[in-house]
Amino acid sequence: PAWGVPPMGPPPRKSRVGLVLGIVGGVVAAGIAGLVLLGAVLESGFPEAEHELTLPQKLLDEKYELAEDLSGTEGQKVEDEADGAWDAKDISAVVGRYSPGGDDTKGMLLVSGMYGRFKNEADVRSGMLKGAGEADGVTVAEPPRDVTPAGADTTVACEVLTQKQALVTITYPVCSWADGNTAAVVGEVDLRRKDTAGIDLETAARNALRIRAEMIRPAG
Template sequence: MSMPPAPQPPHQTPLSLWGAPPPAPQEKSRVGLMAAIIGGVSLLIVVLLATLVLVGKELEDSYPRAESSLTVPRTLLDGRFTLTKDDSSTLGRTLQRSWRHSWDAEAVHGVVTVYHPSSGERGELVLTGMYGRFKSTDEVRSRVLADNGSKNTRVKVLVPPEDDMPPGSRSHISCEALTRTWADGSTLTYPVCAWADGNTWARVADMTFLTSMDVDLKTAARTTLRIRSEVVKPIR
């Protein structure tokens, strides 16, 4: 008597046909997705860094070359004024710290000096300035004069800034007249002039007695131009 044939096992349907993907392809899919995300982020970082480098280079190129600096001569105006105080190492550093993060200034160094008349005349000439690399020089010049009385309530603007271009000047010089009052009630009216170029700016306050007797802003501008020619020197 023959035995009936053994029952055949039911056909094995792959698990993927029942809606569940096989484990190995699923893992590969996740790895590929992560690789794509990481690759995209890396590319974005590279593009961002390249953009920052290009922007930095463009900003660097927008500043003029450093070709001249602001010096501190022993005398000014053919010996009419003699240097009596050089506060560049103290007040000058304070000044440069306040300009260090300005958008229109780079590599700045502060200069603060006081000169007295060699003749013994009363009063003093104060030169405050900086050298480095500057752009938007018209705005720099305006800012320099605007700082005159901003922190001193005893200083008032008598005549607002006027632009002048004396003969021989390649840039404007701005001058204003200020009045200063001391605690004892005494007052002094004097001119203050400023220039600004690609490498230097300076504010000159002529607080001498004779100048205060006749404040002439055009004369003050010409005097400032002469001072500029004596203190601005090429970098060697």
């Protein structure tokens, strides 16, 4: 509203969900862009391409259903950004938006990933979270840290972000993983949450690894 004009009250619930989708999606996109390090492509030190990522119809033991496959649009932007990166080769991207039971008003899960051939995995993980934390309107509520859940053989980096735009404020965990063939950033949003209470990065890390296990498959 213009200066001196009182606001008209909160937007309809549907509009609020759309706004949340937009601002969280921007963070996820910024996070995956953090993977891209410009420079000359170096041929040595890259692993063989043994695994790739898919977007299953359901994730996290069928808690979330695929609502929108953005691989052809946002994923193409990721691939274009990655072209020429010195620590990534033969890149393909998958980007998807999931909702619990197909209902966006309850929350969402956004996954933006790449598969191909990567090196310097720790730098890739931290770079993705750094990019997410620097997105417009974002405050890092809990700084990034590496988490290796009990019994896991893969390290996940996680942080907690708070975003405020218009009348919407949301707080949610974002996690990233990177191995020789796959890398992704995952944001899981509960629309009922207003602050960091109840956010457990150990749980977020375990969920990220479960998502990884459900998305990964042999290359080819």
